[in-house]
Amino acid sequence: MGKMMISATINGDAQQFLCDPAATLLDALRDELGLTGSKEGCGSGDCGACTVVLDGQMVCSCLVLAAEAEGRKIATIEGVAEGSELHPVQRKFLEKGALQCGFCTPGFIVASKALLDHNPDPSEHEVRYWLAGNLCRCTGYDKIVRAVLDAAAELRQETTTQRVSA
Amino acid sequence: MNAPQDKASFKPAYDVVGTRPVRPDGVEKVTGKAIYGTDHVAAGMLHGAILRSPHPHARIRSIDTRKAEALPGVKAVVTGADFPSLASLEVSLGEGSGNIAAISRNCMAHEKVLYDGHAVAAVAATSAVIAEEAAALIEVEYEVLPHVLTIDEALAPGAPVLHEDMFTKGLPEKPAEPSNAALCFTVGRGEPDAAIAAAHTVVSGRYSALAVHQGYIEPHACVASYNADGQVQVWASSQGAFMIRTLCASILGISQADIRVTPLEIGGGFGGKTKVYLEPVAIVLSRKSGRPVRLAMSRADVFRASGPAPGVVADITVGADADGTITGVVMEFKMLSGANPGNDTHSGAMSALAHYNVANCRVTGWDVLCNTAATAAYRAPGAPQTIFPVECCIDEIAQKLGLDPIDIRLKNAARPGDVGIMGMPAGEIGYAECLEAAKAHPHYSAPLGPNQGRGIAGGTWGNYGGPSTATVNLGEDGSVLVTTGSPDIGGSRAAMAMMAAETLEIAYEQVRVTIADTSSIGFSMLTGGSRTTFATGKAVILACEEIIATLRARAAVMWSIDVSQTEWRGGAVHCLSGDKAGTSLTMGQIAAKAGFSGGPIAAEVALNAQGFLPGFGVHICDTEVDPETGHVSVTRYTVVQDVGTAIHPDYVEGQMQGGAAQGIGWALNEGYVYDKAGRMDNPGFLDYRMPVCSDLPMIDTVMVEKPNPAHPFGVKGVGEVPIVPPLGAVANAVSRAIGLRVHDLPLTPDRVYAAMQGKS
Ligand code: FES
Ligand code: FES
Numbered sequence: 001m002g003k004m005m006i007s008a009t010i011n012g013d014a015q016q017f018l019c020d021p022a023a024t025l026l027d028a029l030r031d032e033l034g035l036t037g038s039k040e041g042c043g044s045g046d047c048g049a050c051t052v053v054l055d056g057q058m059v060c061s062c063l064v065l066a067a068e069a070e071g072r073k074i075a076t077i078e079g080v081a082e083g084s085e086l087h088p089v090q091r092k093f094l095e096k097g098a099l100q101c102g103f104c105t106p107g108f109i110v111a112s113k114a115l116l117d118h119n120p121d122p123s124e125h126e127v128r129y130w131l132a133g134n135l136c137r138c139t140g141y142d143k144i145v146r147a148v149l150d151a152a153a154e155l156r157q158e159t160t161t162q163r164v165s166a
Numbered sequence: 167m168n169a170p171q172d173k174a175s176f177k178p179a180y181d182v183v184g185t186r187p188v189r190p191d192g193v194e195k196v197t198g199k200a201i202y203g204t205d206h207v208a209a210g211m212l213h214g215a216i217l218r219s220p221h222p223h224a225r226i227r228s229i230d231t232r233k234a235e236a237l238p239g240v241k242a243v244v245t246g247a248d249f250p251s252l253a254s255l256e257v258s259l260g261e262g263s264g265n266i267a268a269i270s271r272n273c274m275a276h277e278k279v280l281y282d283g284h285a286v287a288a289v290a291a292t293s294a295v296i297a298e299e300a301a302a303l304i305e306v307e308y309e310v311l312p313h314v315l316t317i318d319e320a321l322a323p324g325a326p327v328l329h330e331d332m333f334t335k336g337l338p339e340k341p342a343e344p345s346n347a348a349l350c351f352t353v354g355r356g357e358p359d360a361a362i363a364a365a366h367t368v369v370s371g372r373y374s375a376l377a378v379h380q381g382y383i384e385p386h387a388c389v390a391s392y393n394a395d396g397q398v399q400v401w402a403s404s405q406g407a408f409m410i411r412t413l414c415a416s417i418l419g420i421s422q423a424d425i426r427v428t429p430l431e432i433g434g435g436f437g438g439k440t441k442v443y444l445e446p447v448a449i450v451l452s453r454k455s456g457r458p459v460r461l462a463m464s465r466a467d468v469f470r471a472s473g474p475a476p477g478v479v480a481d482i483t484v485g486a487d488a489d490g491t492i493t494g495v496v497m498e499f500k501m502l503s504g505a506n507p508g509n510d511t512h513s514g515a516m517s518a519l520a521h522y523n524v525a526n527c528r529v530t531g532w533d534v535l536c537n538t539a540a541t542a543a544y545r546a547p548g549a550p551q552t553i554f555p556v557e558c559c560i561d562e563i564a565q566k567l568g569l570d571p572i573d574i575r576l577k578n579a580a581r582p583g584d585v586g587i588m589g590m591p592a593g594e595i596g597y598a599e600c601l602e603a604a605k606a607h608p609h610y611s612a613p614l615g616p617n618q619g620r621g622i623a624g625g626t627w628g629n630y631g632g633p634s635t636a637t638v639n640l641g642e643d644g645s646v647l648v649t650t651g652s653p654d655i656g657g658s659r660a661a662m663a664m665m666a667a668e669t670l671e672i673a674y675e676q677v678r679v680t681i682a683d684t685s686s687i688g689f690s691m692l693t694g695g696s697r698t699t700f701a702t703g704k705a706v707i708l709a710c711e712e713i714i715a716t717l718r719a720r721a722a723v724m725w726s727i728d729v730s731q732t733e734w735r736g737g738a739v740h741c742l743s744g745d746k747a748g749t750s751l752t753m754g755q756i757a758a759k760a761g762f763s764g765g766p767i768a769a770e771v772a773l774n775a776q777g778f779l780p781g782f783g784v785h786i787c788d789t790e791v792d793p794e795t796g797h798v799s800v801t802r803y804t805v806v807q808d809v810g811t812a813i814h815p816d817y818v819e820g821q822m823q824g825g826a827a828q829g830i831g832w833a834l835n836e837g838y839v840y841d842k843a844g845r846m847d848n849p850g851f852l853d854y855r856m857p858v859c860s861d862l863p864m865i866d867t868v869m870v871e872k873p874n875p876a877h878p879f880g881v882k883g884v885g886e887v888p889i890v891p892p893l894g895a896v897a898n899a900v901s902r903a904i905g906l907r908v909h910d911l912p913l914t915p916d917r918v919y920a921a922m923q924g925k926s
Binding site for chain 1: 186188189191192194195196197198199201202204205295380381382383384385431432433434435464465522655656657713814816817819820821822823825826827828850851852853856857858859861862864865
C-alpha cells in the first residue's frame with residue numbers, strides 16, 4: 001500500500017507530509033510532523049487528549065483520517081502560544097494549578113480556546129458541557145473550570161481595552 | 167478555604183512554603199513540549215505489538231511464529247520461551263524468585279494464560295502496522311480451561327485453580343489442597359463477639375464494590391534499546407524508574423548497572439504504574455532485533471491487561487452503646503485480586519478501623535484469585551474497599567440512635583496517643599480536627615432540596631516514608647540545581663523547589679529541579695504511598711542544609727575566620743567577627759570562587775525516611791436522585807483533610823479534588839464487567855464510564871494543617887487519603903435521599919431505581 005502525500009496548513013505554516021491511507025490525523029501529526037503535543041488516550045474519540053481545530057471546528061484528531069486534512073487548516077497545541085507569549089488559557093492553567101500530570105492538558109487547552117473563540121462569556125455550566133468530551137483523571141476538573149472562566153474574563157477585558165503584553 | 171482559625175497556630179510562618187508559585191515544568195506541559203511515554207523516539211526505532219489471549223484461562227499447547235517471522239519488515243518475534251525459566255530464576259534470585267516469576271509471566275505468559283488480554287507473544291517490525299499484522303499471523307494453540315470470575319466461583323468446591331502450586335497462606339495449618347485463596351489475614355483485639363452480643367444497637371450487612379481501573383489517561387508505553395555489549399537503555403513513563411530497573415534486571419538476569427532507565431513525563435499513575443508490563447518485553451525484542459523497540463498499549467490493552475483495583479465483598483457487624491460508642495466490630499472481607507496474589511488484603515484489613523478507637527474488633531481479609539487481569543495498587547490500596555462498609559454501618563447506627571453523623575464519628579475518632587490495632591500509639595493525627603472542621607463548614611448546615619440527601623464519611627491512609635536520594639549542586643553563579651529520582655506525577659518538582667528555597671532562604675525561581683535517570687542518581691523508592699514530598703523532600707532539605715554548612719565553611723576560609731563566626735541568613739553568609747564583620751557573601755559570590763576554596767559546591771543525601779504519619783479525611787456529599795430513573799447526581803461536595811503542612815496548596819487541593827472525583831466514579835459509575843466467556847465487556851472509555859466535567863460540581867476543599875513533627879516542614883503525605891471516604895459518603899448520601907440502603911457499588915440508575923421500587 002503506497003503512501004499519500006498531503007498538503008495542509010498546520011499552525012499557519014504550509015506543510016506537506018506522507019501518510020498511509022488508513023493513518024489518522026493524530027498519527028500523522030505525531031509521527032510524520034513530530035507534533036507530539038496532541039496525545040492519544042484512547043484512539044476512539046472518548047478522551048479528547050487528541051483535540052485539534054480543523055478549519056475552525058474542534059475535532060478529535062484520532063477520528064479524522066490524515067488524508068482528510070488535504071488542503072485544510074489545522075491548529076494544534078503547538079500553535080496556541082504566540083511565540084514565547086502564552087495564550088491566557090495556558091497562563092491561567094498554570095496560575096490556577098489546573099494540571100497535575102499534564103497529559104490531558106493540551107487537549108483541554110485547545111478545547112477551551114475553541115470555546116472562548118466563539119463564546120467569550122461562558123457560564124460554568126457551558127464550560128462543563130463544552131469540556132465534557134475531555135477526560136482528566138487527576139484534577140476532578142474544579143481547577144480546570146476555574147482556569148477557563150478566569151481566562152475568559154481576562155480575554156473579555158483585553159478586547160475592550162488594549163492587549164497588554166503578558 | 168482553610169482550617170478553622172484556632173488551628174492556624176499549628177503553623178509557623180514560612181516565606182515560600184504555603185505559597186502557590188507556577189510549577190517549574192508547567193510551561194512545557196501547557197505548550198505540548200513535554201515528552202511522555204509514547205512521545206520518545208530513538209534513532210532506528212522499531213515498533214512493537216503484543217498478541218494477547220482471547221481466553222480467560224487456557225493452557226498454551228504451542229505457538230507457531232513462522233508466518234509472522236516471514237512477513238517483510240518483521241525483525242523479531244518473542245514468546246515466553248525467550249524469558250528465563252522459573253528454574254533459572256531460582257538459581258539467580260533464590261527466595262524472591264516466585265514473585266519475580268509471577269511478574270515475568272504476567273508480562274509474557276509461559277505455560278498458561280490466566281485472563282483475557284494476557285500477553286502470549288510479541289513482535290517488533292519497521293512499522294506499527296506491520297507489527298500488528300504480524301502479531302495476527304502468530305498461531306497459538308490453546309487448551310481452553312474452565313474459568314472463574316467471581317469470589318463465589320473462585321472459592322467453590324472443585325473450582326478450577328489458577329496456580330496449582332498455591333496454598334492459602336496465613337492459616338493455622340497449610341491446607342491439603344491448592345486453591346484460589348492466596349492469603350487469609352486477621353487483625354483484631356478484645357472480645358468482639360461478646361461486645362456485639364451485649365451491644366445496645368447492632369447493624370450488619372453485606373457490602374460489595376466492583377474492580378475499577380486507575381484510569382490514567384496516558385496508556386503504558388516505553389522504548390528499550392539493548393546493545394551488543396549487554397548494556398540496556400529504557401525510556402518509560404512510570405512511578406519509579408528504579409522499580410523498572412530492579413524488576414527488569416531480576417526478570418532478565420541483567421546487572422542493574424547495565425540497565426539505565428530514563429524517566430519520561432508520566433501521564434497519571436495512581437498506583438497503576440508501579441509495575442512492569444512492557445519494559446521486559448521491549449528489552450527482549452530489542453535484544454533479538456538489535457534495534458531500539460517501542461511498545462505501547464492501546465486503551466483496550468490498558469483495561470484488559472493492566473491492573474485494576476480489586477473488587478470486594480464484605481460482611482460486617484457493628485455494635486454500639488446507646489450513646490453511640492462503638493463497642494465491637496467483626497468484618498470479613500474478600501478481595502478479588504485477579505490472576506496473581508494481590509497486595510490489598512493486609513492494607514485493607516489494617517486500614518478498616520484505623521480512624522476509630524474500637525476496643526473489640528476482628529477484621530479478616532481473604533485474597534482471592536480469579537481469571538481477570540492481575541490487580542495493581544490504586545491510591546490507598548485496599549482502604550476504600552474496607553472503609554466503605556464501616557462508614558455505612560456507622561451512618562446506620564447514627565440514624566438508629568438519632569445521632570448526628572459527625573458527632574458519632576467524633577465520639578469514636580482515633581486521637582493522638584490512642585493505641586491502634588497494631589499496638590502502637592497514634593502520633594499527631596488530625597481526624598478529630600477534620601470532623602470539627604466539617605461540622606463547622608457551611609456545606610454541612612445548608613438546606614437540602616427535594617430528592618436530595620447528604621452523606622458523611624471519614625477515612626484514613628497510613629502514608630509512607632522509605633528510601634530516597636537527592637543531590638543539590640550550585641551553579642558557578644550560585645543558582646541551585648536539585649536532582650531527585652522521584653517521578654513528578656502531580657507537581658512534586660514544585661514542592662521540591664519550594665522546600666529547597668525555604669531551607670536556603672532564597673527565591674523559588676533560583677531553584678530548578680531535574681528528575682534523573684537511574685545511572686545519574688542514587689536509589690529512590692517509587693513515587694507511591696504518598697511518600698515523595700515527605701521522604702524525597704526530606705532528602706532535599708537535608709542536602710540544602712549541607713550546602714549551607716559548606717557555604718559557611720567556604721566563606722570562613724575566604725574571610726580567614728572560624729566557621730562559628732559565620733551566620734546563614736537570607737540566602738547569604740554573614741561575617742560576625744574580624745575585619746570583615748558586618749559584611750556578607752551571597753551564594754553567587756562564594757560559588758564563583760569555589761575553585762579557590764575547595765572545589766565545586768554539592769551535596770548528596772541518601773536516607774530512609776522514618777516518622778511518616780497517616781492522613782485523615784472527612785467528605786460531605788450531597789446527592790439528588792431522580793425518582794423517575796434512579797440516576798444519582800452529586801450536587802455539592804466538600805473534602806476536609808488533615809494534610810500536615812501544605813507545601814504547595816494548589817497541588818494539595820488538586821490531590822483532594824482528584825481523589826474525590828475518582829472515588830465518586832467508583833461509587834456511581836465505574837466497574838469491570840465481564841461476559842460469560844470471561845472477556846471484559848467494557849474495555850474503553852465509552853463503556854467504562856469515568857466522571858466527566860459535566861458530571862461533577864466544584865469540589866470544595868478544607869486543608870486542616872496539623873504538621874508532622876518528624877518532617878522539617880511538617881509534611882504528612884496527601885495523595886491517597888482523598889479516594890477513601892467517597893464510597894461511603896456517596897452511598898450514605900443516596901441512602902438518605904431515597905430512605906433505604908443500596909449495599910452494592912456502583913450505584914447505577916437501574917440498581918437505585920430497582921431499590922426504590924422495592925425490588926431486589
Ligand atoms: S485519543 Fe482521540 S479522543 Fe482519545
Ligand atoms: S492532569 Fe492528569 S489527566 Fe488531567
